[in-house]
Amino acid sequence: xxxxxxxxxxxxxxxxxxxxxxxxxxxxxxxxxxxxxxxxxxxxxxxxxxxxxxxxxxxxxxxxxxxxxxxxxxxxxxxxxxxxxxxxxxxxxxxxxxxxxxxxxxxxxxxxxxxxxxxxxxxxxxxxxxxxxxxxxxxxxxxxxxxxxxxxxxxxxxxxxxxxxxxxxxxxxxxxxxxxxxxxxxxxxxxxxxxxxxxxxxxxxxxxxxxxxxxxxxxxxxxxxxxxxxxxxxxxxxxxxxxxxxxxxxxxxxxxxxxxxxxxxxxxxxxxxxxxxxxxxxxxxxxxxxxxxxxxxxxxxxxxxxxxxxxxxxxxxxxxxxxxxxxxxxxxxxxxxxxxxxxxxxxxxxxxxxxxxxxxxxxxxxxxxxxxxxxxxxxxxxxxxxxxxxxxxxxxxxxxxxxxxxxxxxxxxxxxxxxxxxxxxxx
Numbered sequence: 001x002x003x004x005x006x007x008x009x010x011x012x013x014x015x016x017x018x019x020x021x022x023x024x025x026x027x028x029x030x031x032x033x034x035x036x037x038x039x040x041x042x043x044x045x046x047x048x049x050x051x052x053x054x055x056x057x058x059x060x061x062x063x064x065x066x067x068x069x070x071x072x073x074x075x076x077x078x079x080x081x082x083x084x085x086x087x088x089x090x091x092x093x094x095x096x097x098x099x100x101x102x103x104x105x106x107x108x109x110x111x112x113x114x115x116x117x118x119x120x121x122x123x124x125x126x127x128x129x130x131x132x133x134x135x136x137x138x139x140x141x142x143x144x145x146x147x148x149x150x151x152x153x154x155x156x157x158x159x160x161x162x163x164x165x166x167x168x169x170x171x172x173x174x175x176x177x178x179x180x181x182x183x184x185x186x187x188x189x190x191x192x193x194x195x196x197x198x199x200x201x202x203x204x205x206x207x208x209x210x211x212x213x214x215x216x217x218x219x220x221x222x223x224x225x226x227x228x229x230x231x232x233x234x235x236x237x238x239x240x241x242x243x244x245x246x247x248x249x250x251x252x253x254x255x256x257x258x259x260x261x262x263x264x265x266x267x268x269x270x271x272x273x274x275x276x277x278x279x280x281x282x283x284x285x286x287x288x289x290x291x292x293x294x295x296x297x298x299x300x301x302x303x304x305x306x307x308x309x310x311x312x313x314x315x316x317x318x319x320x321x322x323x324x325x326x327x328x329x330x331x332x333x334x335x336x337x338x339x340x341x342x343x344x345x346x347x348x349x350x351x352x353x354x355x356x357x358x359x360x361x362x363x364x365x366x367x368x369x370x371x372x373x374x375x376x377x378x379x380x381x382x383x384x385x386x387x388x389x390x391x392x393x394x395x396x397x398x399x400x401x402x403x404x405x406x407x408x409x410x411x412x413x414x415x416x417x418x419x420x421x422x423x424x425x426x427x
Contacts, residue, residue, distance in 0.1 A: 052236060053103050055125050057151060058135030059144060060109035063163040067135055067198040068104045070223035077106045105129060110147050126151055131235055132158045133228075137167075139176060140183050152187045159231050160184055165195040165224070194227040264387070271313050275379030276420070278306035283372035283421045303327045303375055307382045314386040330381045333401040334374075372417035373410065380404050 045051075056064045065077035107125055126132055134148050152158050160180060165173055173195060181190040200221040208214050282302040304323045311318040318326070381404050385392060392400055 051103055052131070053105055053129045054131045054133060054232065055105040055107060055129035056133040056135055057107055057110060057126065057147065059111045059141070062109075062135045062137045063198050064109070064133075064135045065106050067133070067161065067163055067196065067225075067228075068106050070198040070225055071104055071228075111143060123150075123154075126154050126156070130156055131232060132156050133161050134158055135161045135163050136180070137162070137164045139179050145183065148184060148187055157235055158188050158192065159228065159235075160188055160193045161228060162193070162195040163198055166197040166200040166221075192231060194231050196228045197221075197224040199223065267313055267387075268383075271310055271379075271383050274309055274313065275306065275376065275383070278302060278309075278379065279372045279375045279417065280420045280424050282375045283368040283417055284424060286368055286371035300324075300327065303331075303378050306375065306379055310379070310382055310386055316386055316390055326382060326385070327378060329397050330378050330401060331374075333398050334377055334381075334405070336398075337402055337405060368421050369414045369417040372421065373413050376413055376417075377401075377405065377408070380408070 056068055058064045068077050069075050105125055132151050132154075134144075134151060136144060140148065148158070148160070162173075162177060162180060168176060177193060177195055181193045184193065200223065202218040202220050204216055205219050206214050207217055285302065304320060304327055307323040307326055308318055308320060311323065381397075381401055384400060384404065395403070
């Protein structure tokens, strides 16, 4: 093993450790990825101990389990002619070399009755395996060819293993191996297509006893796996640590992507609840305040507070001054696009004092709903701005506000506003 292999393994270990130790992730996100984090811990343990994982795939009855039993040297995997016998991935230690333990993994057949779920299991195992044994017992079917292509795209090296070679004559075997190499040439190299006999048929032999009497009996034959063992160890000896590091790094990258998706979803959900809370608070504050100027000042302060809170949700804290500037930009663009609504807000506010307070009951409800709606717009625009890393992108603030406004059902939001405010006031 090269020093570069050791270096790659250390980098992979650090990458996986970082995922496990990142305390910035919300609890809900970590809980939703609990099984993935367990897989990370298992992979870390694998790296620390220098283990290499070899996974077997193939159709039912191609002899995957028999092949792995022969590699292990004991009946650790269930063998049955019935479909669906291998329901879960299972693992056993193959043998130990100077590089550490090599483990084999059995998986459900790719053509199982509930293939979608079991192929999903196989796919997950393949992404964590360092070497893949794709087992066939004849020429590739279309299903096998497609599955082989999917597996080779995952990264680990794939050995195409023709099992049950004892069923063929020497000539037939050569023809079949050439056909397999030709069919899979765009996916794997020819030296990675090998023939084995994991569980050869018993042969009939004539036995002569001490009295010279002859009798016929069946005698079991030992598995013939030499070509496969040589192919596996060639890969292990040349690329073992590099493969383990590569696969661990790919797994870490995949998990990071999952964390990112869940984190965005969690932040989005939290942001939505936060915006709605501020909308209700602003609606009530504006509706109950009989002083028009105080009304508008309170409205601005609430929007600023909301953006500061949202910036923390997205991990991009903003000062009050920066939040105020963002509110001004969003409100300014919204005012230019829907000035009538904001004029109605101001007129409604003025009516509170102009009528000596008599119109407060008539105008406060409408003003509350409009205030709610205004904060809702500010919140939606701010969410997108923050989710993009404090960026308006190529569209700029005006187009962003325009697009969001066009996507909002104003009447629906105003109806929700009235319901939320009444519910909060206990009506």
